[in-house]
Amino acid sequence: MVQVEGLERLLLEHPLFEGMADEHRDLIAGCAANAVFEAGRYVYRQGGPADRFYLIRHGSVALEVHVPGREPFIVETLREGDVLGWGWILPPFRLNFDARALQLMRAVSIDAACLRGKMDEDHELGYQLYRRFMPVIADRLAASRLQIVDMYGHPDDYVRT
Amino acid sequence: MPTAAAATLEPMTPVPFRVLGMRKELPDTYTLDLAPADGDGPLHFAPGQFNMLYHFGVGEIPISISGDPAATDRLTHTIRSVGAVSRGMGTLKAGDMVGVRGPFGSAWPVDEARGRDVVIVCGGIGLAPLRPAIYHILANRPSYGRLVILYGARSPRDILFRRELERWGGRLDTYVDATVDRATGEWSGNVGVVTNLIRHSGFDPVDTIAMVCGPETMMQYTVEALRDRGLDNTRIYLSMERNMKCAVGFCGRCQFGGAFVCRDGPVFRFDRIAPIFRVWEF
Secondary structure, X not given: OHHHHHHHHHHHHOHHHOOOOHHHHHHHHOOEEEXXXXXXXXXXXXXXXXXXXXXXXXXXXXXXXXXXXXXXXXXXXXXXXXXXXXXXXXOOOEOOOEEEEOOOEEXXXXXXXXXXXXXXXXXXXXXXXXXXXHHHHHHHHHHHHHHHHOOOOOHHHHOOO | OOOHHHOOOOOOOOEEEEEEEEEEXXXXXXXXXXXXXXXXXXXXXXXXXXXXXXXXXXXXXXXXXXXXXXXXXXXXXXXXXXXXXXXXXXXXXXXXXEEEEEEEOOOOOOOOXXXXXXXXXXXXXXHHHHHXXXXXXXXXXXXXOOEEEEEEEOOHHHOOOHHHHHHHHHOOOEXXXXXXXXXXXXXXXXXXXXXXXXXXXXXXXXXXXXXXXXXXXXXXXXXXXXXXXXXXXXXXXXXXXXXXXXXXXXXXXXXXXXXXXXXXXXXXXXXXXXXXXXXOOO
16 A cells, blocks of 8 residues: 555656546546566567556666677667557567666656556547557657668768769 | 967967867867967866867867866967867877867857756757856855756767766765666666656756757757646747858858848757757758
8 A cells, every 4th residue: 555655646746647637547546556667677579568657766778679699779768757668559569679777776667558458448538548658759769760860970971972 | 379368369270379288088079278379378168158169270160168267377278179179189198289169159048048947958069068067166166046958969988077976976966867869787877868768857847947058869869858747938048050161151151041040059049949940951
């Protein structure tokens, strides 16, 4: 009981759930648990089922792509206040990258199967969660596109031929 | 022959300056320290201003001053090798000569920012034109509120003035955060666009001046992120880059709407250029 109350407070404080009705936050808290990952430990691996997402409370995590024969390529880093994982909300509910803790990471872990079940039963909860996750997905897509543009690259690398 | 002190009186005539030293900052970027050949001085400029540097026999280019405005015995410029003149200047050695016209243009609002929080957002070589403003604010630190410096680079090996960023970040009165667009496993810092850093930095949006310099695409998204945090257009300043030739508003090469970047800029308050910023044909 004490832990659930603590998680409700953490959800209340997180910007992702700002303005959300208490009843919905309570439903989410029922699927939540605390999680701790030591530096260097993988939170999840690419290709696995997206059965959890995380609200980072402390530390940072690198999203990586592994290409055989190369060092892991870091696509993005996330840190305190960020949401780790959005694959859980969109079929086929699959993880797209490896996630490795760069420092000790403390997070609220949300059980996605539990939450998807509640969203199926309570469509308003589902709408509220989609409404909050779509900007997260859109921001990451826009950021990835900007990174591809290579804004700081040398002009000689992009001379028209 | 014109003297350094007369430089602004003879804006079209280059004044001979001697190269004091040349430092390689990055594989394609170097810093030149210059002093008047005739020993004349002191040299004054406002943070954000630029000079026209003339590589004799090759050509002339506009380069922002990247040094400390309090160091009046020299002019410091940080240059990226992108064309014939900047590549040629990269081969200069101590004792070689260049021509200098300037300083020209508008300045970062370091006086208006007194008593307020200052957020500096820069990308790539955009840190160079902002470094004089940072020096000025740090030299007058009690006069300013929170100082936030956010920097974005292509990769960890492309971070400009890395040791200075680390030194500034080590101060208790300055918040420094950096990110890169791409990195591999050994990098333990941030990866992502520079705008991601804004939401993690604490500043008072109603009493903050933002100074932004970098590629225009980066500045566009930075302005949007700053506005999302509550800054209005009158509190955001950008340094614009256009093809400058005369540097005094005669030739029209750097026309930007109703303004000339060389004379009315390069530093613009955003509300004054917002209608034409990132508009095609401008």
